[in-house]
Amino acid sequence: MAIVANLWNRIIEWFEDRQSRTKLVRSFNSSAKEAFVQGIVPVMMEASIVKGDPKYRHRFSKVFEGSGFRIKAYAGRQLTKNDIVNIGATILSNEILVRRLVVLGWDTLQIHCDVGNYGCQWQLHDYIMIGQNGE
Amino acid sequence: MENDTLQAMVDSLGQTAQSTTGTNIWMIVAIVELVIIIVLLLTRKPTDNKRSDIKKQVLAEGDIDFSNLVNSSFNASRLYKELLVKCHPDRFAPDTEKMAIANELSAMVTKNKHDIKRLEELKEEAKQKLNINL
Structure with a gap:
């Protein structure tokens, strides 16, 4: 019975995680779109779930569902490295977001633009501080 | 048939x-x-395993302000640099009280360099406490 219960919990957890992941990506995309339309930011950003870097895996990583959180910046030009690093640093400085990304199965943060071939990626595990807040 | x-x-x-x-x-x-x-x-x-506990704890941490996050990605660095220059303690050298406030504000500005909402709050605080034009 314990095996069934465990299996059942896994199934429920899978659905819950999937819902939370989709919700997070949608929220980001909707905010990015709104900011671009209102002229607050000069670049339209779009988040998506992609294959992560296998070197960055951790115990929460979702290998088969995509463990990479990719942000594509539609700028119509090649963004400077400084711009890309700035976007990444802003995301990584938000501890709550990073922790949430990690527990929802992401292990890699990738940022690149629609023009050009280069982008940046970070190992999310390096930026979490689980258990330090509220203890 | x-x-x-x-x-x-x-x-x-x-x-x-x-x-x-x-x-x-x-x-x-x-x-x-x-x-x-x-x-x-x-x-x-x-x-009741540890993994689920961590997940629950993290997911219960509250909502994320994505609008602020997106806005900060492109606009926070400019304000950060401006505040860092204008609130530098050396600019208030003779006044020790203002120097202390500027010191505290500079530390806060550095801590929140990627959070534009917090930087805007600090800007208002700097205007009031240090009497500077921003």
Whole structure:
């Protein structure tokens, strides 16, 4: 019975995680779109779930569902490295977001633009501080 | 001719009866499955392993302000640099009280360099406490 219960919990957890992941990506995309339309930011950003870097895996990583959180910046030009690093640093400085990304199965943060071939990626595990807040 | 028609009707009725029995069986299987799922949902015991605890704790941390995050990605660095220059403690050198405030503000500005909402708050604070134009 314990095996069934465990299996059942896994199934429920899978659905819950999937819902939370989709919700997070949608929220980001909707905010990015709104900011671009209102002229607050000069670049339209779009988040998506992609294959992560296998070197960055951790115990929460979702290998088969995509463990990479990719942000594509539609700028119509090649963004400077400084711009890309700035976007990444802003995301990584938000501890709550990073922790949430990690527990929802992401292990890699990738940022690149629609023009050009280069982008940046970070190992999310390096930026979490689980258990330090509220203890 | 009549016999053939009758035979065809009998065959057709037999096939319908068989397909109805088949549908009934699958309906019963579906109902049993539904009952099992409902029972499992109602009797579900919460997991008590460490992994789930961490996940619950993290997911309960509150909402993320994505608008602020997106806005900060492109606009925070400019304000950060401006505040860092204008609130530098050396600019208030003779006044020790203002120097202390500027010191504190500079530390806060550095800490929140990627959070534009917080930087805007610090800007207002700097205007009031240090009497500077920003």
